[in-house]
Amino acid sequence: MSFTVTTPIYYVNGAPHLGHAYTTIAADVLARxxxxxxxxxxxxxxxxxxxxxxxxxxxxxGMTPQALADQNAERFKALAPQLDASNDFFIxxxxxxxxxxxxxxxxxxxxxxxxxxxRYEGWYCPRCADFKSENEVEDGDRCPIHxxxxxxxxxxxxxFKLSAFQERLEALYAEQPDFVLPVQRRNEALAFIQGGLxxxxxxxxxxxxxxxxxxxxxxxxxxxxxxxLLNYYTALAYAKPGEDLTERFWPATFHIVGKDILKxxxxxxxxxxxxAGLPVPQHVLVHGYLLxxxxxxxxxxxxxxxxxxxxxxxxxxxxxxxxLRDVQFGGDGEVSAEAFEQRYESELANDLGNLASRVSxxxxxxxxxxxxxxxxxxxxxxxxxxxxxxxxxxxxxxxTQALExxxxxxxxxxxxxxxxxxxxxxKDEALxxxxxxxxxxxxxxxxxxxxxxxxxxxxxxxxxxxxxGAPDDSWxxxxxxxxxxxxxxKVAPLFPKHDATPA
RNA sequence: GGCUGGGUAGCUCAGCUGGUUAGAGCGCACGACUCAUAAUCGUGAGGUCGGGGGUUCGAGUCCCCCCCCAGCUACCA
Numbered sequence: 001m002s003f004t005v006t007t008p009i010y011y012v013n014g015a016p017h018l019g020h021a022y023t024t025i026a027a028d029v030l031a032r033x034x035x036x037x038x039x040x041x042x043x044x045x046x047x048x049x050x051x052x053x054x055x056x057x058x059x060x061x062g063m064t065p066q067a068l069a070d071q072n073a074e075r076f077k078a079l080a081p082q083l084d085a086s087n088d089f090f091i092x093x094x095x096x097x098x099x100x101x102x103x104x105x106x107x108x109x110x111x112x113x114x115x116x117x118x119r120y121e122g123w124y125c126p127r128c129a130d131f132k133s134e135n136e137v138e139d140g141d142r143c144p145i146h147x148x149x150x151x152x153x154x155x156x157x158x159x160f161k162l163s164a165f166q167e168r169l170e171a172l173y174a175e176q177p178d179f180v181l182p183v184q185r186r187n188e189a190l191a192f193i194q195g196g197l198x199x200x201x202x203x204x205x206x207x208x209x210x211x212x213x214x215x216x217x218x219x220x221x222x223x224x225x226x227x228x229l230l231n232y233y234t235a236l237a238y239a240k241p242g243e244d245l246t247e248r249f250w251p252a253t254f255h256i257v258g259k260d261i262l263k264x265x266x267x268x269x270x271x272x273x274x275x276a277g278l279p280v281p282q283h284v285l286v287h288g289y290l291l292x293x294x295x296x297x298x299x300x301x302x303x304x305x306x307x308x309x310x311x312x313x314x315x316x317x318x319x320x321x322x323x324l325r326d327v328q329f330g331g332d333g334e335v336s337a338e339a340f341e342q343r344y345e346s347e348l349a350n351d352l353g354n355l356a357s358r359v360s361x362x363x364x365x366x367x368x369x370x371x372x373x374x375x376x377x378x379x380x381x382x383x384x385x386x387x388x389x390x391x392x393x394x395x396x397x398x399x400t401q402a403l404e405x406x407x408x409x410x411x412x413x414x415x416x417x418x419x420x421x422x423x424x425x426x427k428d429e430a431l432x433x434x435x436x437x438x439x440x441x442x443x444x445x446x447x448x449x450x451x452x453x454x455x456x457x458x459x460x461x462x463x464x465x466x467x468x469g470a471p472d473d474s475w476x477x478x479x480x481x482x483x484x485x486x487x488x489x490k491v492a493p494l495f496p497k498h499d500a501t502p503a
Numbered sequence: 504g505g506c507u508g509g510g511u512a513g514c515u516c517a518g519c520u521g522g523u524u525a526g527a528g529c530g531c532a533c534g535a536c537u538c539a540u541a542a543u544c545g546u547g548a549g550g551u552c553g554g555g556g557g558u559u560c561g562a563g564u565c566c567c568c569c570c571c572c573a574g575c576u577a578c579c580a
Binding site for chain 2: 011013048051052053054120122162183184185187188189190191192194195197198200201223224225228259260261262263264267268288326328331332333334339342343346347349350351353354355356357358359360361362365366404407408411414415417418419421422423424426492493494495496497
């Protein structure tokens with residue numbers, strides 16, 4: 001069974017920020033989950049490097065577009081390891097193989113009769129040598145970059161016959177109700193489709209353009225969105241030297257995208273694939289914006305929160321945890337340094353970290369570190385079905401709910417400690433058997449919880465499971481009662497507290 | 504304007520096909536305990552479930568109207 005998950009490819013006309021990190025982390029959680037379930041996983045991320053903004057930025061800096069792309073792509077490439085993201089490949093749309101793949105697929109689209117010549121009309125800036133969309137045009141019909149008055153012009157373009165796919169897309173949405181998740185986004189995309197589809201331009205005049213050449217018309221390059229979308233498919237042909245992974249991993253299981261690019265992924269993308277005779281993805285999972293002071297976290301606004309500061313002070317796991325915990329995945333959510341520290345302190349340090357400390361300390365104190373072998377654990381009813389519930393949530397793209405389900409058990413374990421009060425049991429000779437069960441149950445609960453958290457907190461999970469001498473974090477090990485821990489030492493604080501105030 | 508979501512305790516939010524005193528987490532107050540990273544556990548505050556009307560034996564939970572917020576209503580990536 002194969003599982004393919006992608007992030008959008010990040011546009012190199014800017015620096016990596018929290019928004020990029022968010023998407024990559026979400027994709028990584030799914031990738032890690034499925035990988036440890038024993039599935040054949042392919043996790044793709046990369047950079048989008050063509051298009052006018054990159055060309056213009058390069059020009060401004062006196063560089064070639066390729067040089068600028070090379071420079072910025074490195075920064076995005078470095079992002080993944082910093083997030084502990086386990087991507088299998090990093091695609092760049094300037095890769096020769098990608099360009100060939102784009103040309104090949106879109107040639108097929110043309111051969112299949114879904115491309116035709118048309119005229120694109122719009123506001124044209126002679127300085128940019130390109131058209132501006134209605135909503136980016138400044139008051140007085142001026143260019144947002146050069147502030148000169150735009151002219152109304154038209155250009156001969158190759159068009160993709162999107163209108164021919166209205167019925168097929170509607171059928172797709174009917175047959176695959178979970179094609180777009182969550183459901184609000186599906187409604188939005190479907191409404192767009194049902195509102196009637198127009199053909200869209202597939203190419204742009206090549207004069208000053210930076211893109212993939214149209215094979216049947218070298219004077220044009222493909223409109224950057226089609227070039228970009230195709231990355232999900234083209235990467236498979238060359239991600240692994242000497243092997244074409246396309247058969248193995250196409251179609252994708254999840255494309256994770258931000259809500260700003262919903263239309264491209266939920267409408268244009270499946271239509272292009274249909275036009276090319278290729279299978280469409282199983283799901284497009286749409287997430288919302290991270291808000292800071294009620295503003296969208298975006299490269300177009302200056303209010304970026306640097307994730308690297310958090311990583312430096314706390315490590316990556318807390319960042320991964322925080323973003324998926326505090327913001328309901330799919331919706332918009334407020335993020336702040338204060339909220340981060342609050343979560344870190346009360347949930348990571350106090351709930352989970354302290355649980356590991358107190359449980360391991362008790363086993364050491366009352367049983368010299370030997371985990372009692374018992375006939376049956378307590379709490380089996382509390383953990384019954386947990387792993388399946390987590391998996392079910394993840395299959396629906398409900399990353400926050402899955403995490404919540406696990407956290408309910410973390411709290412349950414702390415409550416169980418109070419209910420059992422091992423320190424009292426330890427004083428009574430007659431209650432030694434009960435103490436054994438309590439300690440064994442706590443260790444097993446801790447182990448289970450850490451296995452389930454592995455996709456979210458990979459480093460911490462590995463550290464603790466290693467310390468417990470039960471490093472197996474496979475799906476089989478996620479079942480409560482699997483056991484395997486026989487000896488423990490006092491565990492060092494998993495999430496040490498930081499006295500200083502926020503950075 | 505139309506469409507899609509949403510408006511529930513100070514804060515962030517759960518509440519499926521309508522049914523006992525409307526829930527969780529955080530924060531706050533008080534209490535308990537001592538294994539633990541001064542962590543944890545318990546209790547409480549008494550919220551007109553956006554407003555109004557209706558259906559029903561009974562409605563955050565269904566219907567109608569209104570108010571407010573967000574997004575979408577096509578070619579910036």
